[in-house]
Amino acid sequence: KDLIPDATTSMVCGFCSTGCGLNIHLKNGEAVSLTPDTEYPVNIGMACPKGWEALTPLQADDRATSPMIRDQRGGVLRKTTWQEAMNLFCNKFKAIQKKHGNESVAFLSTGQIVAEEMAFLGALAKFGMGMKHGDGNTRQCMATAVVSYKQSFGFDAPPYTYQDFEESDVIVLIGSNLCIAHPIMWQRIERNPHQPEIVVIDPRKTETAVAATQHYPIMPKSDLLFFYGIAKLLIEKGYVDPEFISKHTEGYDAFRAHLSKFSLEEVCLVSGVALTEIEKLVDTIGQGKRVSFWWTMGVNQGHEAVRTSQAIINLALITGNIGRPGTGANSITGQCNAMGSRLFSNTTNLLGGHEFSNPEHRAKVAAVLGMDEALIPEETGWAYDQIIEGIHEGKIKGLWVIATNGAHSWIHQDKYREAMEKLEFLVVQDMYTTTETAECADLILPVAAWAEKDGVFINSERRIGLVKKVSKAPGEALSDFSIFRLIAHHWGCGELFSQWSSPEEVFRILTKLSQGQPCDISGIEGYQLLDELGGIQWPCRKEDVSMLKLDNQRRLFDDGKFYHQNGKAKFIFSDPVEVAEQTDEKFPHILLTGRGSSAQWHTQTRTKKSAVLRKLYPQNIYVEIHPEDAAKLGIEGEENVLISSRRARVEASAYVTPTVQPGQLFMPMHYAKANKLTYASFDPYSRQPSYKYCAVKVERL
Ligand code: SF4
Numbered sequence: 054k055d056l057i058p059d060a061t062t063s064m065v066c067g068f069c070s071t072g073c074g075l076n077i078h079l080k081n082g083e084a085v086s087l088t089p090d091t092e093y094p095v096n097i098g099m100a101c102p103k104g105w106e107a108l109t110p111l112q113a114d115d116r117a118t119s120p121m122i123r124d125q126r127g128g129v130l131r132k133t134t135w136q137e138a139m140n141l142f143c144n145k146f147k148a149i150q151k152k153h154g155n156e157s158v159a160f161l162s163t164g165q166i167v168a169e170e171m172a173f174l175g176a177l178a179k180f181g182m183g184m185k186h187g188d189g190n191t192r193q194c195m196a197t198a199v200v201s202y203k204q205s206f207g208f209d210a211p212p213y214t215y216q217d218f219e220e221s222d223v224i225v226l227i228g229s230n231l232c233i234a235h236p237i238m239w240q241r242i243e244r245n246p247h248q249p250e251i252v253v254i255d256p257r258k259t260e261t262a263v264a265a266t267q268h269y270p271i272m273p274k275s276d277l278l279f280f281y282g283i284a285k286l287l288i289e290k291g292y293v294d295p296e297f298i299s300k301h302t303e304g305y306d307a308f309r310a311h312l313s314k315f316s317l318e319e320v321c322l323v324s325g326v327a328l329t330e331i332e333k334l335v336d337t338i339g340q341g342k343r344v345s346f347w348w349t350m351g352v353n354q355g356h357e358a359v360r361t362s363q364a365i366i367n368l369a370l371i372t373g374n375i376g377r378p379g380t381g382a383n384s385i386t387g388q389c390n391a392m393g394s395r396l397f398s399n400t401t402n403l404l405g406g407h408e409f410s411n412p413e414h415r416a417k418v419a420a421v422l423g424m425d426e427a428l429i430p431e432e433t434g435w436a437y438d439q440i441i442e443g444i445h446e447g448k449i450k451g452l453w454v455i456a457t458n459g460a461h462s463w464i465h466q467d468k469y470r471e472a473m474e475k476l477e478f479l480v481v482q483d484m485y486t487t488t489e490t491a492e493c494a495d496l497i498l499p500v501a502a503w504a505e506k507d508g509v510f511i512n513s514e515r516r517i518g519l520v521k522k523v524s525k526a527p528g529e530a531l532s533d534f535s536i537f538r539l540i541a542h543h544w545g546c547g548e549l550f551s552q553w554s555s556p557e558e559v560f561r562i563l564t565k566l567s568q569g570q571p572c573d574i575s576g577i578e579g580y581q582l583l584d585e586l587g588g589i590q591w592p593c594r595k596e597d598v599s600m601l602k603l604d605n606q607r608r609l610f611d612d613g614k615f616y617h618q619n620g621k622a623k624f625i626f627s628d629p630v631e632v633a634e635q636t637d638e639k640f641p642h643i644l645l646t647g648r649g650s651s652a653q654w655h656t657q658t659r660t661k662k663s664a665v666l667r668k669l670y671p672q673n674i675y676v677e678i679h680p681e682d683a684a685k686l687g688i689e690g691e692e693n694v695l696i697s698s699r700r701a702r703v704e705a706s707a708y709v710t711p712t713v714q715p716g717q718l719f720m721p722m723h724y725a726k727a728n729k730l731t732y733a734s735f736d737p738y739s740r741q742p743s744y745k746y747c748a749v750k751v752e753r754l
Contacts, residue, residue, distance in 0.1 A: 056085045063090045065510055065518035065588065067165070067503030068103045068654050070386035071095065071237045072512025074587065075104060077504070077523045084108055084504060084523040093587050094605050095215060095516065097244065101236040102652045106666050108504065110659035111524055115487040117499030118528025126474070130486065130497065135529065139543040141496055145478040146182070147544075149451040155183040158451035159440050164191040164388030165456045167508020167520055168397045169559035170533040171390070173550070174455060175399020177537050179434075180424060181546035186434035186449065188401075190457040191387075191394045193437070196739035197353035198384035199395055201362040204625050204738075207616030208571040209395055209406065212609035213345070213381040214514050214590065219245045220379030223341030225252045227365060228276070228351015228745075232260040233651040235349075235385060235513075239264075247379075250337050254279070255351055256645065257677075257719060258712045269334060270714060273643050274746050275324040277357050277629045280364035282320030283335055285312040287371060292339025294373025301613045302370050304624035311626045325714075343379030344372060350387065350647065354745050356632050359738040363625045370622055376610035385513050389503075392511035396572050397563055401433055405566030409433050421565045424549060436740035437463075438733070444472040455482045455533065456500070460489035461656040461725050464742035465700060465733035482536060488658050489725060500533050501526035502659075507556045508534070509583065511591070515572075515607070518588040519580055534559075567591070571609075571616050632746050633734035640698065640748035642682070642718050644730055647745070649721025657723050674726060676705040677719040678751060683709040688753055696720070698749045701729035707751075718751060 058078035066073045074093025078086045087108060091098035120138035121130040133141075146158050160178050162171065171189075178184040199209045206212075218224065218241035231239045239261070242251065253265040254276070262268040271279050287293060288309060298305050321328050338344055346365050355361055362384065369375045369382035386392055396406045407414035409432050419426035435443060441463070443449040452473075463469040473479055473493040481494035484502045491497055505526040509517050526532070531539070534556055541547045553559050557580055568575040576595040583589055590607040601607075615622040636643060652669035654660045661667060676696055678688065688694060694707045696718065703726045713719050720727045722744070732747035 056080065058085055062521060062523060063093065064504070064521045064523070065389070065512070066100065066104045066107055067389050067510070067520065068107065069235060070388055070391055070513040071235050072389065072510060072516055072518050072588070073100050073104050073237055074518070075100060075107065077521070079523060083525065095512065095588065096237045097240060099237055099240055102666055102669055103654055103660060106660070106663040108524070109665070110662040111502055111504060113485065113662040115485050116527045116530065117484060117486045117497055118530055119499060120529070121486060121497040123495050135539065138496060138498060139539055142480060142540065143543045146451050149477055150183065153450055156185045157449055158182070158184055158453070159186040159435070159443070159449050160184060160453040160455065161437065161440065161457060161459060162187065162189045162398065163456035164189060164194070164391035164394045166390065166533050167506065167510060167556065168390060168393035168563060169508045169556040170537065171394055171398040172404055172559060172563055173534060173537040173553060175397070175404065176422070177541055177546070177550065178453070179399055179430060180428040181541055181549050182544055185430055186440050186443065188435065188437040188440060189394050189398050190459070190462065191391045191398070192740065193462060193742055194350060194353060194387035195384070195391045195395065196401070196741040197358040197362055197736055199401065200359045200739040201366060202384070205363055205366045205623055210571055210609055210616065211384050211513065211515060212375060213383040214606045214608050215241050216606050217345050217379050217381055217383070217608070218242045220247070221245065221249050221343050221345040222247045222379065223250045223252065223337055223344040225254065225338065225344065225346045226261060226265070227254045227346065227348040229347055229349040229385060230255070230259040230261045230648060231347070232264055234648045236651045238385070250341070252334065252337060256714060256717060267334065267337065269326055269330060271324040271326055273645060273717065274355055274632050276352065276355070277361045277364055278315060278320055279324040279326070280361065280368060281312055281315050281626070282317055282324070282331060283338070284364070284367055284371060285315065286317065286331065286335040287339055287368070288312070290335060290339055292335065293371045297373030298371060301615065301621055302624060303619065303621045305371070308367060308624035308626055314628070338368065338372065343377060344374040345379055345381050345383060346374070347383045347385055349385045351745060353384070353741055354743055356734050356736060356743040356746070357630055358736040358741055358743070360625070360627050367624050367626065370624065376608065376613060378608070381608070389512070390510040392513065392515060393509065396511070396567070403429065405563070406570050406572050418566060421562065423552065438735055438740055438742065441469060441472050444475055450477040452476050453480045453482070454490055458488040458490045458656040458658055460493060462722070462728065464728055464731045464744060466728040467701060468733065482533065484530070485658060488656070498536055499528065499530040500536065501530050506532035506534065509560060515590045516588040517574065517577065517583060517591065519583045633743070634699070634732040634746070634748050636748040640750050642716055642749050642751055644696070644698070644747050644749040645713070645717060645719045645745055646722045646727050646731060647719065649723055653723045655723065656725070670723070674703070674705045674720070674724040675708045676751070677708050677710050677713045679711060679713050679715045679717065680709050681715045682751070683707065686751060686753060693754045695752045695754050696730060696749050697752070698730040698732065698747055700732070703729055704754065718749065
């Protein structure tokens with residue numbers, strides 16, 4: 054009887070970037086259950102298992118309920134007061150900065166907190182505390198798309214709306230296991246009435262590849278050359294849109310000249326795809342009327358990821374498949390607020406999608422914030438990997454980690470953990486005390502989770518959705534927002550943030566910061582309109598609001614104008630390079646890592662708290678191995694095997710399956726040990742880690 058709700062409100066889910074609407078059923082103002090929102094314009098009345106179980110992790114026993122201090126490394130945590138925690142936080146970080154310079158303290162944050170908190174953190178750390186270096190775990194998922202779009206389109210602008218899944222006649226999914234990684238987006242494809250060709254380009258025969266009409270199992274990291282081959286053949290066969298190219302792009306002739314370097318024989322040899330198959334794919338794309346290209350981590354997490362995603366963008370440009378319904382070069386985001394981080398985290402970009410290096414941008418941001426312009430750094434700080442390297446080199450001595458679990462998720466995990474041990478002071482701000490990263494912390498700041506605070510997330514299709522406080526945080530846990538206010542006060546820079554009094558006030562500041570930018574949301578005056586319309590995609594200027602009330606779907610570039618000064622999109626390309634770590638006689642297999650299930654999320658920090666989700670996913674680490682390899686090694690059934698890389702040895706249960714190709718293995722990233730094996734190489738432009746390729750060997754135990 055206590056669980057019978059007396060009211061319902063709606064908000065967006067806090068796991069993935071799909072941004073589904075959930076109806077939260079309340080009893081006396083507290084959430085007691087949820088169901089998918091049937092009105093929200095994203096999720097067609099559905100939710101995946103994580104969404105259905107979203108309230109469960111809030112109740113976990115290991116929630117951080119008070120600040121905790123570890124007096125000695127390796128020692129136990131003891132509870133403390135917020136006063137002592139704030140004193141320690143400020144005294145330690147200030148002492149480090151005094152001795153080693155402001156740059157010796159950095160932060161690592163997340164795509165999981167609301168945009169208002171991201172902005173507060175970025176502004177507090179860089180403008181208030183004088184930090185130069187800070188990055189987010191979005192470096193692990195979306196940095197490549199950011200750089201690609203900026204260089205190709207002139208702004209980080211995924212052009213699509215989810216409606217495009219339903220309006221394409223050819224859907225090309227690249228390095229995306231949409232069925233399990235973004236299951237609700239897959240449901241949008243299932244609703245497509247045009248009987249689309251669904252093409253999957255992926256080394257593995259994933260769930261999505263099985264459901265597709267065409268699958269091209271390219272060799273891992275042959276993708277850049279493969280797409281150059283596809284572009285070359287599209288041009289040779291006349292499947293191009295000369296009018297679109299001449300009116301809306303620049304650099305086409307140079308791109309054609311670049312393609313002439315590569316023979317189709319070489320493309321077939323390197324990718325492992327036969328010429329007849331490549332021709333079939335080219336005909337499918339070339340004959341499609343509304344072709345959409347979608348990519349995600351299989352592309353973004355590569356050693357030449359930016360150029361690969363730009364090779365995909367180039368396919369859309371040469372065929373004129375952008376700016377129309379059912380088209381687009383479309384990067385799908387990972388985390389619920391990765392898109393918010395891209396615009397408002399103050400890490401890679403200055404707040405509002407501005408540039409630290411642009412004096413006009415700095416002046417504008419300073420004016421909106423009422424701050425001295427001199428407080429704004431003139432250059433972007435280090436990327437995530439450079440911060441870790443900086444710790445190893447003794448340049449960074451203090452680190453503040455917010456809502457991310459790098460000790461599990463970062464590439465070449467042992468190196469990350471060694472870095473944590475080298476720090477003079479590590480603060481972890483998290484909802485749990487038990488993450489692998491929290492286990493290294495000197496100070497833990499306990500936070501309110503999704504649904505225990507207010508704010509907005511921005512989803513993959515640029516839709517800003519509301520998060521609401523529908524549950525009380527346990528014990529003394531505070532929202533990240535409240536913690537940032539406390540820190541500003543104790544640090545002595547509270548005056549700078551006197552306007553930042555509530556999440557909604559900060560949201561209003563963000564709308565002002567966005568004014569005049571491609572991501573202009575100055576038409577959204579507060580949370581009420583977001584609630585009324587069911588999320589709003591950017592851009593949304595004042596003059597857009599009345600139109601949005603009629604049609605709440607916005608696609609970019611329908612006027613053929615891109616964001617470079619000349620209004621044109623650029624063809625960007627370069628020569629493929631080899632992966633950083635090659636297989637050899639000692640380590641003959643390629644290890645791929647990725648998402649293993651729609652029931653688990655990243656490092657399982659929240660999802661493993663749900664008995665329902667645990668049941669839907671094997672609890673013991675496993676590795677997929679092809680039957681031919683298993684037969685050669687005498688591996689039968691689900692016996693335990695040893696996977697070794699040049700960095701570590703990990704035991705796992707063998708799952709013999711033809712979903713992987715001979716010579717390749719696959720291990721889900723959700724298990725803590727997967728990243729003991731991975732090799733730390735990075736895309737040179739985005740500095741995104743290359744999780745999709747390292748050399749290993751497999752042996753019977
Ligand atoms: Fe939440 Fe993503 Fe699942 Fe939707 S698909 S319910 S946003 S985890």
